[in-house]
Amino acid sequence: MTSIENLENLSFFDGLEPADRDALLAISERRTYAAGDTIFGEGDGPGSLRVLVSGLVSLRQKLKGSSGDAQMAKVSEPGSVFGIAALVGEEHLYPHSAVTLEATELIEIEGERLLALFEADPAAGVRILLRFAQYMAAKLSSAREQIRSRLRPGLISHG
């Protein structure tokens, strides 16, 4: 079990009821990584849900295209949640890799233990999943804004 110390400022936990937060922390582990460590690889699984306490993590996805390989990287900052595929992804495999860019501390919750928590306390499960849904909605909104800004007239290069 990890302690609650310094977690109040993490937005994901901040939106949870204290009892639910305690329940999550009871099944979590706090882990540290050095800069450049690979937390998991693309296609790895099954895995854990992770909350970034401190540091920077790059979430990378390879893309195949007619002009060759490309790679997208989204960088997560403290408070971010990643590895949600551990709960809901296809065969619970990660669609991207996760690499630390600097010394990083994470809270890790194994997907199976989380599902077990939901089964044992369905009401808590609904509340926690609602929090996930809020978090994901905010991320989708951010992604929508990025797409919209890229589609502004003149911002697409055809050259």
Place this chain on the structure above:
Amino acid sequence: MQTSDSRFPDFKDPVPSDLEIAQDAALDPILDVAERVGLGPDDVDLYGKYKAKVHLDVRERYADRPQGRYIDVTAITPTPLGEGKTTTVVGLSQGLGRLGKKVFTCIRQPSQGPTFGIKGGAAGGGYSQVIPMEDFNLHLTGDLHAVTAAHNLLAAAIDNHIHHGNALGINPFDVSWPRVLDLNDRNLRQVVIGLGGKPNGFPRESGFDISVASEVMAILALATDLRDLRERLGRIVIGETLKRQPITAEDLKVAGAMAVLLKDAVMPTLLQTLEHTPALVHAGPFANIAHGNSSVIADRIALQLGDYVVTESGFGSDIGMEKFMDIKCRASGLVPDCVVIVATIRALKMHGGAGKVVAGRPLPEELTSENLEALETGCANLAAHIRIAKLFGVPVVVAVNRFTLDTDKEVALLERLAVEAGAETAVMTDHWARGGEGAVNLAEAVVAACEKPKNFKFLYDLDLPIRNKIEIIATKVYGAEGVDFLGPAETKLKRFTKLGYDKFPICMAKTHLSLSHEPRWKGVPTNFRLPVRDIRASVGAGFLYPLCGDMRTMPGLPSSPAFENVDLDLETGRVIGLF
């Protein structure tokens, strides 16, 4: 030119043009300037009465002297007009001089591209200039021409080698070494060379960059001495063989001749400010497409001879200052004592959405009348630059470069918000109109900041993979959410790692007009991803440069270029209309 009796200019109101001030200035003989910093006639090579090259061995002579304080001047995200960074560098130096400090100014030699294009010269402005200004902005002591010659000698060596049998097996379609010219000329961006049949060489596509973007210029700026310069020139990679092995300047047996062409350029040029403090001019600008910092050699000499050394890094802290810290300071081993961020109220109001600055057009009324709301919104950009500078653990002072139309309320608001954002202090400075006298407050603030504790650190570890280093710069400095490595960039990541170039620092090529890659996104852009469309290697200089968005390494000229106003007064032989 007059001979100086008075130490300081006679300030006029209204302030005359930069050229008038510079041409009216009373210059000290450069040997007198040299003598005041402990250099004798045998330590310099004279280029006329007011310019001299400083020998590199003076550093050893003063090796026991404690190093001076090292100050880097950077800026907020600028408008296309610039925010007076060089003017502030010179004004601050003159201000430190007024405090009785032994100060050096270390700045870059301007490129003729901007001098005859949009921006004009780069000697400073008003009563804060380096003189003689015409020489400074044009040929000076020929360093830029030497860089151009050395670069083009290597280009000629490549084509000559291919023409005479190509014993090294250079892939003519994979030569990454263009030619250079120190002018803005868009028509030369892409050319076909070798036309006209076999006697004229092997026809292939090539192009021209502006000379200051040359890797030779980057090498000149980063070399620590003549030996280091020679070795770096030899390591320049110009392309690959048909079997995909890198080809170097050493392989082509041309690096020695290149070094010969640069043997004088490797020495910084000593000039003076309008208040007769010494200025070392060396290397070139363009921090958006190069690293754009003055030379390690000049800074080291100045630090050995002076108590305070004021240098500048090009454009905003996201561009030149980040490279100053992560590239130049790594090469030199030097650590800055203070960062000065130059801010103007007009630029911050623009970042607050109040109007658009277009070079060659008058400023819109929104930017010339009091607008506290826009200024407060735009100060987010200043706060971002303070945050960036503090990533390196160095105290930050904000210099508010005052313009005539700025109001007292606007200046007070900016000073308050700068301190709230983490600056040690923010100081209004009027060096443009009052020279060193107008910058004494800033000089005192910088002296105080230099005594503050610092915890200098680089932004990233060189041992990290290339991709990680780029992502760290993109997210921690630019505020990007992530990075998209497009096709060629992804391929180069793998290739450069295989070739062992992955331990180099990163020299991002990005627009200077926004914290992001898109020049139209002002203020503090959020919710964006940085596209890296290609990555190139400057193996001699020792860095990789990712290309973010559309970056051009040969600028074009505007519809009304600055050269249209430039001429000679045929009666006096003086230059007119340089500004």
